[in-house]
Amino acid sequence: MAFPQKSMAHAALLLLAALLSGCKCNSVSLCCPDYEMGNAYTATKIFTGPGTEDIALDTSQGYPRLIVSCDERRGKRPPSGSFYSIDLRTRDTFKFAIDRDLETFYPPGKKLADWHPHGIALARIDGADYLYSVTHRGKKGRIGFRANEILRFRIGADTLYCDTVFRSAELKTPNDIFVLPDGSFYVSNIMKKASTWQFIRSAFGGKTGDIAYCHPNKGWNTVIRKQGYPNGIFVEETTQSLYMVHGACKEVNRYALAAPGKVDLASKKSAPQKIVMGDNLTRDAEGYFWTTSHPCVFKFMKHGKNKEKHSPSLAYRIDPNTLEAELVYQNNGEEISAASTALWHDGKLYLSQVFDGFVLEVDVE
Template identity: 25%
Template sequence: MSSIQRNVRLGVVVLFLGVLYQSWLKEVLFEVIGVGRVLQPIEDFPYTCRRVKHERLEACEDLWLDEQDRVLYLACAGTESRIQWNPAIASFNLSGRRPGGSELIALNIDSPGTDGLFGLHGIKPVGYDGATGDGSLDMLGFDVQSVDAATLRFWFVNHRPAVDANKNYLDASKVGANSTIDVFDLKRGKDEMVHVKTVFDPEVKTPNNIAVFPDGSFVVTNDHSSKVGFRKDFDIYIGGGNAAYCPPSGPCKAATHSKFRFPNGLVRGADGLVYLPESAGGSIHVMELQEDGTLKEVDLIKIGMPLDNLSVDANGDIWASGLPKALQAIPAAHNPFTAQAPTTVWRISKTPEGYKTFKALEDRDKKVLTQLSTIEHDVETGRLFIVGPSAPWLIVCEPW
């Protein structure tokens, strides 16, 4: 081989590596993994945070505040149960699920009580059979509509197990979960919610979270390209997740491309736009629903670290849970008792000049905040209520 040929080949290799670095590796190293990222201690921020521990407040993936009645609702599964049954991270041990499944918990946030548990009580599902007839739910993300002054409508991502015609469990490691969207109505002040309907559709294959529109249509993130299989394992590197749109009636459809890397807890903002984060990327995709049911990207909010769930407060600000050290987050998701990962709390405001991002809270040393997914900001008091998909506690942060 001549020296000219060697130089040409070397040049091609260098060019290829340069393109790979700029297009993919640079983001993975510095945004996703967080190489060189400097974190701040929790003492730098104007909050006093504490852990509220109770077995019924474990592994609460999502939460929502009813501003009218001052009740905080949480979808909780139990930490050990979540470790065993979590289709998003390929944990398919059905025998480890908590008896009775997950639970919707209600807290009266202005009445902590002498035990500090805010009058903790459960909301019982009525009129729902479940996968095997025992009425159990396997809740993950959820959204809520105010139907009228007295009624709240809950839309749950439900990762119920797959069963055969005789309601015997199938091998979930081979078929995945039989995921659905289940809708319940709750009368304010009551402790029972009545099942309204189940949405099952092939386009809702690996649902993570849901954002509902006023007409009863919704969009949902599919965090992976498939329920199980070889391709699913590579989705966080090369993409494979998408968002689906489901009309008030009729079949659902793919609303986006399938290139997102673990699209996670999307929300519908106060402006009516859809905000979609990625847990293996560093941005929030701002999208507008089109008449044909597709989502058109209209903006991109660069955060610079992986994100879990988003929420919207009464002021219209978006709150995001960041994963500043993603490699620590993976083992913590599988066993938070032995591994922990730091969390960053972001606030995003929409202004006439564009989106403004602000780091509201961080805990470099994992003293209080670890492996968290969703933040609910109570505008009235300034408190933050924070939960995690497998975290064995609820976090409450009081502003100074």
């Protein structure tokens, strides 16, 4: 999930404007309920790099581990983000080495040394295992970047080998990504450009986001337009269905794919879910989908500037057939704030987050 760092006074003015805009979808509430678990559970923090925005389950090395996309999103950012590994058998962690200076991919005079990973996806293509990462470069003032790209890495035991950079004007505000076995992929753009106004407008249902598609040999196109903060995406090849978290409209939608990179918009299905500002989307071994929610937008914004100001975290399990959602985890933010990805594996729930430097392992009893 993207976060624009501006004063709350400015945000309040934009809120007033958005209230008057008459948007049909609305994920902003001026009050924030209490969110606490009603059943027994245990939780363990697994520390990595800062801002564990996305996680993906990797079994390429013969054991289960999480690959974690990390980046500092508060204050002054370091030159680049990082990727971490979490061994799910032992909770041991390490930071992946990158095989080369990523500047070598850029022509002279146009190099931007910094790179900031965001949403990630794993795929096996022609027998090799790859990590795809939404990446931002060239911080522009306080909000946004000068370049948005997709980096592809071949996955090694402790090293990531970067071999491809995907660039396109279709990458406006990329957040999440899903990759298919033929190397094609879908990317969500949460809004048309990064700005405080666009963020507030999107939270109130302003439909400026979209879903883009790329085939390495055929190019790019937009497959779904005019969405209100579209975020997590997943493609089910067996049924040729595309699932999308529609953040501002508080739902998960399912579309039929008429062809690769072509969505049958009339096939849209959903259910009353109330998943406020839903984030990334994962699927477990049983076929259920998982996503997180940022139910209190203004608390989320405050947490982005001050880690001591908590932002509630919710995690949902979604039936792929009925699209009905079950709330599995909730916390006011003292345990984990601004959770961005929920991943279920071997009876445990793993939660990553936008700003702080750990993944939470939750064992619900």
